[in-house]
Amino acid sequence: MEEKKQQWSSRLGFILSSAGAAIGLGAIWKFPYVTGMSGGGAFFLIFVAFTILIGLPLLMSEFIIGRGAGKEAISAYKKLAPKSMSVWIGRIGVIGCFLLLSFYSVVGGWVLIYSVMSVFGFIIGDGANYGALFETVIGTPWITIVGLLVFSLLNVLVVSSGIQSGIEKANKYMMPLLFIFFVILVIRALTLDGAWEGVKFFLAPDFSNITGESVLYALGQSFFSLAVGFSCMVTYSSYLKKDVSIPASASTVVSLNIFVSLLAGLAIFPVVFAFGYEPAEGPGLLFMVLPAVFSEIPFGSLFLALFLLLFLFATLTSSFSLYEIIVAAATENKKYPRKVSTWVIGAIVFIAAIPSALSSSSLSSLTIFGKSIFDSTDYLVSNMMLPLGCFLIAIFIMHKMDKKLVREQFYLSNELSPTTYKIWRFLMTWIVPVTIVIVLFDLIKSILPF
DSSP: OOOOOOOOSSHHHHHHHHHHHHSSIIIIIIHHHHHHHTTTHHHHHHHHHHIIIIIHHHHHHHHHHHHHHTSOHHHHHHHHSTTSTTHHHHHHHHHHHHHHHHHHHHHHHHHHHHHHHHHTTOSOOTTOOHHHHHHHHHHOHHHHHHHHHHHHHHHHHHHTTOOHHHHHHHHHHHHHHHHHHHHHHHHHHHTSTTHHHHHHHHHSOOGGGOOHHHHHHHHHHHHHHHTOSSSHHHHHHTTOOTTSOHHHHHHHHHHHHHHHHHHHHHHHHHHHHHTTOOTTOOTTHHHHHHHHHHTTSTTHHHHHHHHHHHHHHHHHHHHHHHHHHHHHHHHTTSSSOHHHHHHHHHHHHHHHHHHHHTTTTTTTTOEETTEEHHHHHHHHIIIIIHHHHHHHHHHHHHHTSOHHHHHHHHHTTOOOOHHHHHHHHHIIIIIHHHHHHHHHHHHHHHHSOO
């Protein structure tokens, strides 16, 4: 018989696990290169504004839905609004997580490959060309497929056994270590010659480089980095105890996410300018800059190996949450055992990810609207499906979910003033949906041929 779902043992465990789900590729890998391609400081400012004014209220909303229902994503919407189409919000979330995993797992494989190479000292070397090394890794089909396969197996092995207690315990140690190593990386980056130009690029806003697409990317990045929009946090918060404050927990997760994004920018862009890289290098930026930084540090190979291993853990904690929403939906009715469901889902995700894994090698000539398979999937998920999911969640919690239950969950275990609740409702009723509609309308205009 399937075991009863576990609960997080503490508020700290829930926060670190939620932060682990959010802080991974979104904040550490994707944020620097999207910022580099979108104008630097102005983009960062817009990203922070979106994260606080839109991402935070949405994260609180997913927490309220999940704990209020006590069910995984699909069943939560079905329970809270029976006999309605709202269940499709959860289904879209599951589909979105599957598509997200189809390219997220590819990058996870890159991190895994780099972690193994760094442990054996195969990355840092005199006169090493880190750009060429990255191109070799992603351009060699068998290497990317092996990385994808092993990364997928790690996810399946952990998720099939149940992840709450193991991930929660590990996060209490590994996430703080990730912060410590990030701070070391930032300190070293800021002491390089020419680093100040990178700091100015990252923190000095220049709105002349901002376009409608940049704003869309900032909104998508705020969703991607907080893991909202696909109801992952609905599933995670369904394990949450009643004595945990949702507003306080969500605020802490958002603060940690912004802090990590700030550290990522301060670690990357000073090095980009100091070593002559282009800030708009794209997805490979992190894999070229990290080795360059650590090559300048005593015992750099050791530090690089430790950091990449910690980065791998952060990447895995995020992918666990993506797998969890799919597996939880598949096993909710107890028809299919968790282990069998996870292995089947893992195999399907692996097969679906192969085209993205080969988009820089065997399938590099295959494009969709001028983008590679990898970039197309990323664009579809981050800039179209995530905003749509967030819009539907905003409509659901404001117009479908019982207002008494919403208020009850909001105030559980906290002494916030009624004004705070009113501000949250105002943001979710007007600011969040209207902003998303405006951005999506701009996206539609950019896609249409007339």
